[in-house]
Amino acid sequence: MKRRDFIKRVAPASLLPFAINGQPISAYGKLMGAEAEDFTATDNVLVLVQLNGGNDGLNTLIPLDQYANLSKARPDVLIPENKVLPLSGISGTGLHPSMSKMKTMYDEGKMHILQSVGYPNQNYSHFRSTDIWMTGANSDDILESGWLGRYLSEEWPNYPVGFPNDDMEDPLAIQIGSVVSQVCQGVSVNMGFAISNPTNYYQLLTGNYPDAPDTKAGKELDYVRTVARQANEYSQKIKATAEKSTNLSTLYPDGNRLADQLKIVAQLIAGGLKTRVYVVSLGGFDTHANQVDPVDSNETGYHAFLLETLSEAINAFQDDLEKLKIDDRVLGMTFSEFGRRIIGNASNGTDHGSAAPLFMFGKNVKSGMTGSNPIIPNEATAKDNLAMETDFRTIYSSILRNWFCLDETSSDSVLLQKFDTLDLINDSCNTTTAQKMRKKRAGESYISNYPNPFGNSTTIRYFSEGGLVNVAIMNMNGQIIESLVNSEIPRGTHNTIFDASNLPSGIYYCSYQSGGITQTKSLLKVR
DSSP states (O other), X not given: OOHHHHHHHHGGGOOOOEEETTXXXXXXXXXXXXXXXXXXXXXXXXXXXXXXXXXXXXXXXXXXXXXXXXXXXXXXXXXXXXXXXXXTTEEEEEEOTTOHHHHHXXXXXXXXXXXXXXXXXXXXXXXXXXXXXXXXXXTTOOOSSOHHXXXXXXXXXXXXXXXXXXXXXXXXXXXXXXXXXXXXXXXXXXXXXXXXXXXXXXXXXXXXXXXXXXXXXHHHHHHHHHHHHHHHHHHHHHHXXXXXXXXXXXXXXXXXXXXXXXXXXXXXXXXXXXXXXXXXXXXXXXXXXXXXXXXXXXXXXHHHHHHHHHHHHHHHHHHHHHHTTOXXXXXXXXXXXXXXXXXXXXXXSOOBOSOEEEEEESTTBOOEEESOOOOOOTTOOTTOOOOOOEEHHHHHHHHHHHTSOOOHXXXXXXXXXXXXXXXXXXXXXXXXXXXXXXXOOOOOOOEEEESSSBSSEEEEEEEESSEEEEEEEEOTTSOEEEXXXXXXXXXXXXXXXXXXXXXXXXXXXXXXXXXXXXXXXXXXXXX
C-alpha cells in the first residue's frame, strides 16, 4: 500500500481529543511549505458555522411579498406575518422572530445575507449534499479533498516534513467538537488525529513507542507516529494559548452549545494562535416533524429554538471579537447542506429541499443582501422547490480571493473550476498592514504547473534535490494514468509536459515523490 493511500485510509477516522473549559477540540495539523515568493502573508481568520440537517430557509428569511402563496403552501408551519422581524433598508423580507440578535447585527452593518444559495442539480441526501458543500464538487463529481484543505495544501504543500517550525508553529485549522470535518481534508493528507485510549495517549505525550518493525508497514507506522507527535505539540500550544486570553463579552448565554464553541474560538484567536480556519457546528435542523409548536401560532418550536441558539451565539461572538479588538481579522459564514421544501408536511414539519439563505458576518463584510426573494407558486406541490440564485462556490471564490488574498489562478486551482466573485468583503488584501507583513519561508513547493486550468496540455515544473524523482498523473480515483518522470534527476528545477489531448475534461492529480518529500497538485482540464 502506498503511503498516500495508507494515510488517507487511517487519518480520516482519527481525532486528537483534549479539552479547554470542558469543550473537546480536534486540532488539524498545520501544513508546512509554500514558495517564499508566493506565500500569502495574511492573518485573516475564517470561522465556518455548519448548520447540520438542512435549515428551513423559508422560515428563516421570510419572503413577505410571497406571503399569500406561502400561506397556502405551508399553513401549518408558517410564521405569523406580524411577527416577522423587518430588516433595515429592505422591504418585503424579514427574519424569524427568534433571530432578533442577528437582525440587530444586520441593521448595524455587520452582516450580509445571500438569498437562495445552492448548486445545480441539487442532491437531497444529507451525506452527499454535505460532501458537495465540503469539497466544492459538482453534483455528479466525487472529490475526496475539501475546498479549504486544498487551499491549505496550496499555501503549505509540504506537510508533514519539518513541521512544526519557528515560523509556523500553530495548527492551520481547528475543528471544535468530536468529528473530523471533510472541509479541511487535503489533497493527499488528512490533518485530523485521534487518541482512542489512555495507553496511546501516554505514548503520544512521551514519545515512548515500541520500535516499529523494519518493514514497509513498519515505516508507515513510524510515519503515523511522527504525525501524531506533531499533533500533540499543537495541542500543547493551543492549551497554552487559551490560558493567555480571557473572553470579554458578557453576552454568551448559558446552555448554548454553539456559543460554547465560539467562545473557545474567540479565546484562541485573542491568545495569539495563528490558525486560519475554525469549524463549529450546530445540529438538529432536519425538521421533518415538530418544526413548530402550533399551540403558539408557530412562533415557537424546535426550529425557533435552533435559530435563537444561532442568533444569540453569533451575536455574543461578534461582541467578544470587538471587545478583544480582533474583529477586523475575523470573517464568519453559516452554511447548511440544503433547505427545505416549499410545502409543509403532515407532521408540522418540512422535507428536504434545495436552496436556502446563507449569512456572512464580521466587521469587514459589506452590509446588505445579495439576491431577491424566491418565487412561490400560487399552487405549490411536493415537486416544487426553490430555484438556486447563487452558486455557493462563488462565495468560496470571494473568500479565497478577497479574504485569503489568493490570485485568480490559485483560487481557480483550489476550486478546480473558474468562478466569479461577489462583492461581499471589504478589501483586505491591499491594506498597508497586509503589504508590510513579512513573508516567511516556511518550506518549499516542489511541484507546480502552468496553465491551470489548461486545455490540451500543461507544463509541470518540479524541483529535485538530486536523486530519484517520481512524477505521475493520477485520475480522481487515485489510479496512475501516466508516469511523467521516474529516474535519477540532477539538482535543480526541471520541466516536463503533461499531454492530455486524448483525455476527457475533468480533475487530475500530479503526484511528486523524491526521498522523504511527497506532494500532490490538483490539475483541471477544461474543454
